[in-house]
Amino acid sequence: xxxxxxxxxxxxxxxxxxxxxxxxxxxxxxxxxxxxxxxxxxxxxxxxxxxxxxxxxxxxxxxxxxxxxxxxxxxxxxxxxxxxxxxxxxxxxxxxxxxxxxxxxxxxxxxxxxxxxxxxxxxxxxxxxxxxxxxxxxxxxxxxxxxxxxxxxxxxxxxxxxxxxxxxxxxxxxxxxxxxxxxxxxxxxxxxxxxxxxxxxxxxxxxxxxxxxxxxxxxxxxxxxxxxxxxxxxxxxxxxxxxxxxxxxxxxxxxxxxxxxxxxxxxxxxxxxxxxxxxxxxxxxxxxxxxxxxxxxxxxxxxxxxxxxxxxxxxxxxxxxxxxxxxxxxxxxxxxxxxxxxxxxxxxxxxxxxxxxxxxxxxxxxxxxxxxxxxxxxxxxxxxxxxxxxxxxxxxxxx
Amino acid sequence: xxxxxxxxxxxxxxxxxxxxxxxxxxxxxxxxxxxxxxxxxxxxxxxxxxxxxxxxxxxxxxxxxxxxxxxxxxxxxxxxxxxxxxxxxxxxxxxxxxxxxxxxxxxxxxxxxxxxxxxxxxxxxxxxxxxxxxxxxxxxxxxxxxxxxxxxxxxxxxxxxxxxxxxxxxxxxxxxxxxxxxxxxxxxxxxxxxxxxxxxxxxxxxxxxxxxxxxxxxxxxxxxxxxxxxxxxxxxxxxxxxxxxxxxxxxxxxxxxxxxxxxxxxxxxxxxxxxxxxxxxxxxxxxxxxxxxxxxxxxxxxxxxxxxxxxxxxxxxxxxxxxxxxxxxxxxxxxxxxxxxxxxxxxxxxxxxxxxxxxxxxxxxxxxxxxxxxxxxxxxxxxxxxxxxxxxxxxxxxx
Numbered sequence: 001x002x003x004x005x006x007x008x009x010x011x012x013x014x015x016x017x018x019x020x021x022x023x024x025x026x027x028x029x030x031x032x033x034x035x036x037x038x039x040x041x042x043x044x045x046x047x048x049x050x051x052x053x054x055x056x057x058x059x060x061x062x063x064x065x066x067x068x069x070x071x072x073x074x075x076x077x078x079x080x081x082x083x084x085x086x087x088x089x090x091x092x093x094x095x096x097x098x099x100x101x102x103x104x105x106x107x108x109x110x111x112x113x114x115x116x117x118x119x120x121x122x123x124x125x126x127x128x129x130x131x132x133x134x135x136x137x138x139x140x141x142x143x144x145x146x147x148x149x150x151x152x153x154x155x156x157x158x159x160x161x162x163x164x165x166x167x168x169x170x171x172x173x174x175x176x177x178x179x180x181x182x183x184x185x186x187x188x189x190x191x192x193x194x195x196x197x198x199x200x201x202x203x204x205x206x207x208x209x210x211x212x213x214x215x216x217x218x219x220x221x222x223x224x225x226x227x228x229x230x231x232x233x234x235x236x237x238x239x240x241x242x243x244x245x246x247x248x249x250x251x252x253x254x255x256x257x258x259x260x261x262x263x264x265x266x267x268x269x270x271x272x273x274x275x276x277x278x279x280x281x282x283x284x285x286x287x288x289x290x291x292x293x294x295x296x297x298x299x300x301x302x303x304x305x306x307x308x309x310x311x312x313x314x315x316x317x318x319x320x321x322x323x324x325x326x327x328x329x330x331x332x333x334x335x336x337x338x339x340x341x342x343x344x345x346x347x348x349x350x351x352x353x354x355x356x357x358x359x360x361x362x363x364x365x366x367x368x369x370x371x372x373x374x375x376x377x378x379x380x381x382x383x384x385x386x387x388x389x390x391x392x393x394x395x396x397x398x399x
Numbered sequence: 400x401x402x403x404x405x406x407x408x409x410x411x412x413x414x415x416x417x418x419x420x421x422x423x424x425x426x427x428x429x430x431x432x433x434x435x436x437x438x439x440x441x442x443x444x445x446x447x448x449x450x451x452x453x454x455x456x457x458x459x460x461x462x463x464x465x466x467x468x469x470x471x472x473x474x475x476x477x478x479x480x481x482x483x484x485x486x487x488x489x490x491x492x493x494x495x496x497x498x499x500x501x502x503x504x505x506x507x508x509x510x511x512x513x514x515x516x517x518x519x520x521x522x523x524x525x526x527x528x529x530x531x532x533x534x535x536x537x538x539x540x541x542x543x544x545x546x547x548x549x550x551x552x553x554x555x556x557x558x559x560x561x562x563x564x565x566x567x568x569x570x571x572x573x574x575x576x577x578x579x580x581x582x583x584x585x586x587x588x589x590x591x592x593x594x595x596x597x598x599x600x601x602x603x604x605x606x607x608x609x610x611x612x613x614x615x616x617x618x619x620x621x622x623x624x625x626x627x628x629x630x631x632x633x634x635x636x637x638x639x640x641x642x643x644x645x646x647x648x649x650x651x652x653x654x655x656x657x658x659x660x661x662x663x664x665x666x667x668x669x670x671x672x673x674x675x676x677x678x679x680x681x682x683x684x685x686x687x688x689x690x691x692x693x694x695x696x697x698x699x700x701x702x703x704x705x706x707x708x709x710x711x712x713x714x715x716x717x718x719x720x721x722x723x724x725x726x727x728x729x730x731x732x733x734x735x736x737x738x739x740x741x742x743x744x745x746x747x748x749x750x751x752x753x754x755x756x757x758x759x760x761x762x763x764x765x766x767x768x769x770x771x772x773x774x775x776x777x778x779x780x781x782x783x784x785x786x787x788x789x790x791x792x793x794x795x796x797x798x
Contacts, residue, residue: 044674263665263677268773275443278662310741310776317743318772342709344716344745347772373717373746373769374667377709 001324001337004233004387008252009325009335012228012236016112016329017220018162022155024148026102028120029090036060036077037087037100039284040241041248041259046078050244051359052097052134052279057084059136060101063144070136086259088239088250091226092120093218093284096353097134097244104144105152109163109219111227119222123147123155126209133362134244134279134355146205154202158195161188163220164329166213167293171330176301177217178285178294179351179366184213218284221291228252228335233387235380236324237336237348240290242281242369244355249375251338253383260379262372267352269308269367277357281369286350292323292334295349295368300332304351311349311368318346338383341376400723400736403632403786407651408724408734411627411635415511415728416619417561421554423547425501427519428489435459435476436486436499438683439640440647440658445477449643450758451496451533451678456483458535459500462543469535485658487638487649490625491519492617492683495752496533496643503543504551508562508618510626518621522546522554525608532761533643533678533754545604553601557594560587562619563728565612566692570729575700576616577684577693578750578765583612617683620690627651627734632786634779635723636735636747639689641680641768643754648774650737652782659778661771666751668707668766676756680768685749691722691733694748694767699731703750710748710767717745737782740775 001009025031036057043049049057058073061082067073076082087094094100106120125131125147129139167177170184177184189212193203206212225238231252239250239259247264250256266278288294296319298305298312305312322340323333336348347370354365400408424430435456442448448456457472460481466472475481486493493499505519524530524546528538566576569583576583588611592602605611624637630651638649638658646663649655665677687693695718697704697711704711721739722732735747746769753764 048676262667263679265664265679265771266662268661268771277447280662280664310780311773312776314741314772314776317741321743341745342713342716344720346740346743347746347769349772368773370746370772372664372667373713373748374710374767377711377713381709 002233002339004231004253005235005337005339008228008231008234008236011115012224012335013325013327014113015115015117015224015227016164017109017223018112018160019107019216020110020160021108022105022152023108024102025100025104025106028106028108029092031100031102033064033066033102034081035083035085037090037092037094038084038243039087039094039096039282040243041246041261042086043084043243043245046080048245049077049084050279052282052355053084053099053244055134055136055359056097056099056131057082059131059140059144060099062141064101064103087284088241091118093222093287094122095215095218095285096132096283097355098122098132103148105148107216107219109216109223111223113227115227117223117226119219119226121215121219123151124209124212124215126205134359135362151202151205154196158192161191163216167217168330171297171300174301174303176294176297176304176351178288179304180301181211181213181217184217185211188213214285218288221287221293224291225287230255233383235338235383237290237338240286241284242286244279244282247281247372247375249338249371249379251379251383253387254379255386258382260375260382262374264369264372267354267367267369268311269365271365272363276361276364278354278364279357281350281352282355283352285352289348289350290336292332295351296323297332308368315349315368318349321345322348338376338380341373342380347371347373401632401738403630403652404634404736404738407627407630407633407635410514411623411734412724412726413512414514414516414623414626415563416508416622417511417559418506418615419509419559420507421504421551422507423501424499424503424505427505427507428491430499430501432463432465432501433480434482434484436489436491436493437483437642438486438493438495438681439642440645440660441485442483442642442644445479447644448476448483449678451681451754452483452498452643454533454535454758455496455498455530456481458530458539458543459498461540463500463502486683487640490517492621492686493521494614494617494684495531495682496754497521497531502547504547506615506618508615508622510622512626514626516622516625518618518625520614520618522550523608523611523614525604533758534761550601550604553595557591560590562615566616567729570696570699573700573702575693575696575703575750577687578703579700580610580612580616583616584610587612613684617687620686620692623690624686629654632782634737634782636689636737639685640683641685643678643681646680646771646774648737648770648778650778650782652786653778654785657781659774659781661773663768663771666753666766666768667710668764670764671762675760675763677753677763678756680749680751681754682751684751688747688749689735691731694750695722696731707767714748714767717748720744721747737775737779740772741779746770746772
């Protein structure tokens with residue numbers, strides 16, 4: 001690790017993510033009617049958008065009342081009348097194929113450590129028909145209405161929720177905090193339901209939603225990564241995600257601009273039911289693994305480790321070589337230094353759900369995807385080019 | 400490297416590949432009318448076959464007179480009336496989307512070192528419209544008629560050609576022997592044209608075909624890998640290739656059976672003309688890189704190294720950590736030990752052409768693809784399972 005990366009890591013280690021507020025994308029990040037946010041790096045043009053994200057965009061436009069039918073909604077995206085932008089360019093992280101539109105409610109997660117880092121994620125939809133699985137139907141739109149019409153507003157006044165303690169406790173009980181968040185979600189839901197008085201439709205929804213911790217945790221990981229962002233010359237990974245076609249990265253020393261991306265394979269692992277063609281890796285939840293949880297923490301999740309088979313052992317061996325610092329609170333190694341990948345290191349794994357490539361069957365399995373090595377090479381080259389150009393460090397707002 | 404892998408590597412290092420004969424797939428490997436051979440691991444079912452291989456299969460069936468039109472030919476494949484099988488299951492290696500049918504002429508490459516290893520590859524079609532680019536047209540079929548009607552028979556009597564010396568000399572002049580084979584092809588063509596008397600249509604074809612060395616070299620690399628095959632417990636990679644959907648491996652200790660495969664990304668690198676959607680990695684030429692040439696020898700090819708940019712440096716760093724033995728003749732490191740990947744090593748790169756995903760535009764670029772780490776994990780697990788079952792070593796026929 002070079003000096004610049006060490007400085008970025010030091011800032012990252014001081015971060016303490018807290019879910020402080022809940023509000024709509026329109027209010028919180030100024031998202032307009034004609035922009036939707038998606039996971040991963042940008043699409044080159046609307047023709048490149050994968051079917052699951054196109055479906056999710058259509059469902060979001062129906063939810064927003066921007067279109068009356070699915071084909072009309074898809075046409076708005078294909079024509080460019082509605083623009084898809086990478087969520088992480090707005091500090092937002094969104095799971096799988098889910099898009100974010102202006103009326104959707106977001107978790108606001110801030111660094112209580114004082115760096116000023118802040119990240120956002122949409123509320124988790126629960127199981128069954130869901131936007132994040134890349135399908136469009138009346139049930140998906142109905143779910144969005146419940147989530148953003150009732151659950152979001154109810155959560156607006158619940159007060160701050162510290163996430164690090166829940167994460168620690170859940171890992172001791174077998175969650176790696178990406179593929180498995182059951183314990184963490186139960187702990188979080190318990191807190192939320194208590195604050196909401198324990199009864200009513202919103203509490204019923206939260207008790208049913210088995211992965212409600214996942215989305216605020218994605219925002220938490222993103223906020224922690226952002227605390228280490230903006231250090232010239234630093235190769236710490238601070239953004240990561242797939243868009244169903246390409247996988248993209250941003251490093252601290254890219255100074256918040258651009259993506260390094262490359263074509264990516266589908267996650268490999270167990271099917272749900274019969275085998276169906278899988279979409280290449282998708283989702284901003286890759287930030288969880290980029291910080292050092294998920295596929296890089298499979299040692300903490302024996303059931304998931306067994307389910308993923310031999311590849312889980314490769315992921316664990318990769319984690320041993322890749323993670324670059326000891327986290328003072330989690331007591332685990334964290335942080336990816338892209339130079340380690342570049343210089344003959346293993347590629348980082350990501351624990352992901354697999355979606356149907358054609359966008360018809362939703363979730364079809366899960367497994368491990370792997371960062372394309374070319375991303376790391378391109379990203380480090382971008383950092384070095386900027387570093388030679390002589391950027392100063394971004395201000396450390398704790399100072 | 401464990402003892403078993405060391406034994407496999409020792410056998411491999413003693414191999415000396417020689418192009419000894421040329422004959423049709425029907426005669427040499429007993430291929431029947433209803434079977435076509437393709438690159439990489441098997442397809443799960445005909446619905447999984449990627450468009451470029453389906454096109455190549457259609458062109459091959461038109462060439463064989465098995466169908467009168469493209470749709471009729473495609474239907475024979477889709478219905479299962481004609482079966483597609485992995486070429487490497489027959490000792491054949493085939494480039495990109497090219498399929499092998501019974502009337503096609505093959506290079507026969509044998510190990511002059513006495514292991515008994517033997518491998519085959521179809522003749523190189525030259526530039527322009529070609530089966531290997533995954534397109535089907537009258538020009539592609541016409542090319543097959545020239546190649547297998549005139550060039551193949553003319554080469555039948557030319558006598559043995561040693562390949563190792565040509566390879567060595569070409570590497571000294573900037574070929575890495577996969578993405579760049581220009582020097583090697585010129586040297587080979589010079590020999591062939593001299594033996595054929597220097598004039599006529601076949602000599603004219605050979606003088607035009609700038610990559611004629613590539614296919615016999617693929618067979619040479621495969622023969623060398625096969626010399627190290629069949630050692631229980633050995634994790635030496637002895638088969639590698641993509642089918643446009645998945646990338647597959649076989650290790651020495653898998654005893655010639657099965658493939659470990661996983662979804663794979665497209666090669667990342669420069670476009671030819673405008674950017675077009677790229678097919679995931681395809682081709683059995685991955686055996687070249689698996690032996691230690693191509694993407695693992697980019698240090699020898701400064702022009703290609705520069706063209707591939709930062710990712711080439713990642714590939715070179717990976718080669719330093721991955722290759723497991725010194726080759727006595729080439730004076731380079733060779734051989735991939737899958738356990739090194741499994742235990743936190745980098746993933747092996749492959750230098751490949753990129754094909755249009757939909758099979759319409761043929762070759763659209765080139766770049767580096769990377770073995771999916773999951774393949775290595777699954778393959779090593781298969782070796783260990785067989786090893787525990789107590790297989791004896793395959794006989795070393797040199798003994």
